[in-house]
Amino acid sequence: MSDEVVLRDFAKxxxxxxxxxxxxxxxxxxRVNLFDSNVSVLCAQLKDYHSTSVTNGLEGIIDSLVDTLLKERLTSGKAVVEVIEKFPFLRRLTRSDQEVSRSRYLxxxxxxxxxxxxxxxxPPGAGVADEGSLALVSVRNAGAPSWSYAMPEAFAADVPEGFFHIAEDLSKWHM
Structure with missing residues (x-):
C-alpha cells in the first residue's frame, strides 16, 4: 500500500x-522546477570548489533535495510535495513516528x-572538460545512475526556457 504523492508547481x-x-x-x-507533476533539476558544480563533486555526491544531493522539498511551502501555505498517507490511523497504530516519517520520505x-x-x-574550468559539460543523469530508485552528455540545445524542448542559464557567479558560493 503506497502513499499518494502530490507535486505542486514550484520553481526555485x-x-x-x-x-x-x-x-x-x-x-x-x-535549480528545481516542478510543473504539471514533472520535475526538472539542474545541479551545477561550483567554481573554485574543492570538496565532494556533484557527480560523487549525487545520492546525497537527491536525499537533501527530497528533505528540502518536503519542508517547502507555497505562498498559499500548501506543501510543494505533499504525501497523503493511506490509512494513516492504522499506520500510526502499528508504526513508530520515525517509521512513518521514513515511509513518507521514501x-x-x-x-x-x-x-x-x-x-x-x-561550468567551463570546473570539471574535466575545459569547455564545461552538461549531462542528463538517469537516476532510478535503485541501481547505478547513468550520464548522457550533450549540448543544452539537445535538451531544450524538455525544460522551461532559460533553464540552463545560470546568472549567479558560481565562484561566489562561500558560506
Whole structure:
C-alpha cells in the first residue's frame, strides 16, 4: 500500500545548496522546477570548489533535495510535495513516528525520481572538460545512475526556457 504523492508547481534556485559530502558538507548550485507533476533539476558544480563533486555526491544531493522539498511551502501555505498517507490511523497504530516519517520520505523520493529529469552541469574550468559539460543523469530508485552528455540545445524542448542559464557567479558560493 503506497502513499499518494502530490507535486505542486514550484520553481526555485538554491545557491549554495548544502548536501552531505565526504568528510565535510558539500555545496552546489541547484535549480528545481516542478510543473504539471514533472520535475526538472539542474545541479551545477561550483567554481573554485574543492570538496565532494556533484557527480560523487549525487545520492546525497537527491536525499537533501527530497528533505528540502518536503519542508517547502507555497505562498498559499500548501506543501510543494505533499504525501497523503493511506490509512494513516492504522499506520500510526502499528508504526513508530520515525517509521512513518521514513515511509513518507521514501514515497516522496520515489515519486520525484519517477518524474525527474536531472541535469548535471560543470561550468567551463570546473570539471574535466575545459569547455564545461552538461549531462542528463538517469537516476532510478535503485541501481547505478547513468550520464548522457550533450549540448543544452539537445535538451531544450524538455525544460522551461532559460533553464540552463545560470546568472549567479558560481565562484561566489562561500558560506
Amino acid at each position: 534556485d538554491y545557491f549554495p545548496f548544502q548536501f552531505p559530502g565526504f568528510g565535510r558538507p558539500g555545496h552546489c548550485f541547484l 514515497s516522496a523520493r520515489r515519486k520525484l525520481l519517477e518524474r525527474c529529469r536531472w541535469f548535471e552541469y560543470y
